[in-house]
Amino acid sequence: METYNLTAHELNEKLVKKEITCTEITTDILARIEEVEGTLNSFISIEKERALSTAREVDRLIARGEKVCDLTGIPVAIKDNICTEGVKTTCASRMLENYIPGYDATVIKKLKSCNYIMVGKANMDEFAMGSSNESSYFGLVKNPWDVARVPGGSSGGPAASVAAGEAICALGTDTGGSIRQPASLCGVVGFKPTYGMVSRYGAVAFASSLDQIGPITKDVEDCASMLNVICGYDKKDSTSINMDAPDYKSFLIQDIKGLKIGVPEELMVEGIAPEVKEKVLYVIKLAEDMGAKVEKISIPGLEHALSVYCIISSSEASSNLARFDGVRYGYRNTEAQTLREMYRKTRTEGFGDEVKRRIIIGTYCLSAGYYGAYYEKARKVRTLIINDLKRAFNKFDVLLSPTSPTTAFRIGEKIEDPLTMYLSDICVLPANIAGLPAVSIPAGLSGEGLPIGVQIIGNTLREDNVLKVAYSLEKAIGFDKKPGL
Amino acid sequence: MKRISKDDVRHIAELAELELEEKDMERFVLQLDEVLGYLAEISSVDTEGVAPTSHVLDVRNVFRDDKPQESFTTEAALENAPDEADGGFKVPKID
Numbered sequence A: 001m002e003t004y005n006l007t008a009h010e011l012n013e014k015l016v017k018k019e020i021t022c023t024e025i026t027t028d029i030l031a032r033i034e035e036v037e038g039t040l041n042s043f044i045s046i047e048k049e050r051a052l053s054t055a056r057e058v059d060r061l062i063a064r065g066e067k068v069c070d071l072t073g074i075p076v077a078i079k080d081n082i083c084t085e086g087v088k089t090t091c092a093s094r095m096l097e098n099y100i101p102g103y104d105a106t107v108i109k110k111l112k113s114c115n116y117i118m119v120g121k122a123n124m125d126e127f128a129m130g131s132s133n134e135s136s137y138f139g140l141v142k143n144p145w146d147v148a149r150v151p152g153g154s155s156g157g158p159a160a161s162v163a164a165g166e167a168i169c170a171l172g173t174d175t176g177g178s179i180r181q182p183a184s185l186c187g188v189v190g191f192k193p194t195y196g197m198v199s200r201y202g203a204v205a206f207a208s209s210l211d212q213i214g215p216i217t218k219d220v221e222d223c224a225s226m227l228n229v230i231c232g233y234d235k236k237d238s239t240s241i242n243m244d245a246p247d248y249k250s251f252l253i254q255d256i257k258g259l260k261i262g263v264p265e266e267l268m269v270e271g272i273a274p275e276v277k278e279k280v281l282y283v284i285k286l287a288e289d290m291g292a293k294v295e296k297i298s299i300p301g302l303e304h305a306l307s308v309y310c311i312i313s314s315s316e317a318s319s320n321l322a323r324f325d326g327v328r329y330g331y332r333n334t335e336a337q338t339l340r341e342m343y344r345k346t347r348t349e350g351f352g353d354e355v356k357r358r359i360i361i362g363t364y365c366l367s368a369g370y371y372g373a374y375y376e377k378a379r380k381v382r383t384l385i386i387n388d389l390k391r392a393f394n395k396f397d398v399l400l401s402p403t404s405p406t407t408a409f410r411i412g413e414k415i416e417d418p419l420t421m422y423l424s425d426i427c428v429l430p431a432n433i434a435g436l437p438a439v440s441i442p443a444g445l446s447g448e449g450l451p452i453g454v455q456i457i458g459n460t461l462r463e464d465n466v467l468k469v470a471y472s473l474e475k476a477i478g479f480d481k482k483p484g485l
Numbered sequence B: 001m002k003r004i005s006k007d008d009v010r011h012i013a014e015l016a017e018l019e020l021e022e023k024d025m026e027r028f029v030l031q032l033d034e035v036l037g038y039l040a041e042i043s044s045v046d047t048e049g050v051a052p053t054s055h056v057l058d059v060r061n062v063f064r065d066d067k068p069q070e071s072f073t074t075e076a077a078l079e080n081a082p083d084e085a086d087g088g089f090k091v092p093k094i095d
Helices: A008-016 A022-040 A048-063 A106-113 A156-164 A180-186 A220-230 A274-289 A300-323 A339-350 A353-366 A372-395 A418-423 A429-433 A463-477 B006-015 B022-044 B074-078
Strands: A043-046 A075-079 A117-122 A169-173 A189-192 A213-217 A260-264 A293-297 A398-402 A438-445 A451-458
Touching: A008 A022, A008 A220, A022 A043, A022 A048, A022 A075, A022 A117, A022 A156, A043 A156, A048 A117, A075 A156, A106 A220, A117 A156, A156 A169, A156 A180, A156 A213, A169 A220, A180 A189, A180 A438, A180 A451, A189 A220, A189 A463, A213 A220, A220 A438, A220 A463, A260 A274, A260 A372, A274 A293, A274 A398, A274 A438, A274 A451, A274 A463, A300 A353, A300 A372, A300 A418, A300 A429, A300 B022, A353 A372, A353 B006, A353 B022, A372 A398, A372 A429, A372 B022, A398 A463, A418 B022, A429 A451, A438 A463, A451 A463, B006 B022
Parallel strands: A075 A117, A075 A169, A260 A293, A260 A398
Antiparallel strands: A043 A117, A169 A213, A189 A213, A189 A438, A398 A451, A438 A451
């Protein structure tokens, strides 16, 4: 039976009714991986034996009549920058090629407590720096809809694996759109929760004030199920919000009558492909048909989002990645005669080009003489952007925009032109800068058969509005296409 | 106007404990110059009297009680060490 095209809630129903076993689901997923992985390269490691033995355990506990929760027995791909005890966690870098964490990230502990199945560690841009998954040390990932194109990034592996049926759900991380942009390019759902709602303990830090873990799924309902498991306070993350997480599934309501939706002009103009714009306008029409009030809004601060993001994320990265020095873990150059030489050779050989570029940009922005003009200035402009967005939320319940200004671009198209690559994230950055919850859902296909995503951004901790709008639009759009792989 | 020269890039790389090969240098300088040129646009924003944001949440220092908690054993901490000696991380001579 082809179960790999089903959602977690569909599989859960079958598991509960005992129409299928977890072993069957897992075997089916592993066969699908076998079939398409040679083409896609979504995974850095595949945990075949572990997945099968966990599946057998799950079958035993279901047979014993133990409680089955939404993710029990569901095959999940984990982005390879999330620590998994005893399983290699490489961040797609030579630096961590052989790193085996001695502990689980908090999100992994939570998933384990519902007896999920980890199918493997998913490919990504090196240290989550990139928008195309081309900076992975372990090779690029191909887009399941067109293998000549990128899947987006940095969570390219998680998004491609879910789109192609190599996993039912995935966990990604989103520092500047790294969950939503690949979800959009691969035609799946990707959700970045409010900053602080998901513990970052065990997620390898890129830019700590922006990073957030979140789900990539086939539909909005699965997204809510994942949020129910991963959200919540964790004392091991000092930026974790100390409050109880709500029941996200209770927000799956098909009713947006009277809801106010703002469409930021700054995210609809420059460089947006006509087909993408058309699709966003179509989705706006659907929202209006359902009784939502849609209005344009200007949020001038957004024009500076890329600069602010680039300066802050690179500065934080240059500081966070200082820990990779060949002393405690990871790659070490063994020929160096002195400590200093060892640091330098280790980092030069361990990091790829994009990571070096960002470390250099960050070091520059933090260095004496430039600190005020770049880093300090960016932090002030960040305040202005946050204030502008807060003002917008005085008037609107959610904001709606394209997720990516274009559909998936061709492999190699932007690799030598970092600025153009960074610009492809323009619509997804504001949510990270202000720590807001945001989702990308598929809105349809382009003329070339490539997925187009729309993004819904909510105010701080207003996941309820984001999920309600996403769920209602998803039903109205009725996207049911699968890549022909 | 060039914002960044080869020497600047070499200096910054040194601060970050990185070496750039001469053959990559030209490309790196061009790319960084373009990116930094773009980033400089924020200098035009009026930020008079605006407080900088370090963090989107209003969390200050987060403390816990100063009591020993469960932690990594020495063996576990050394599991990924490239080199070790006498229960510690071993490194080349400090110059």
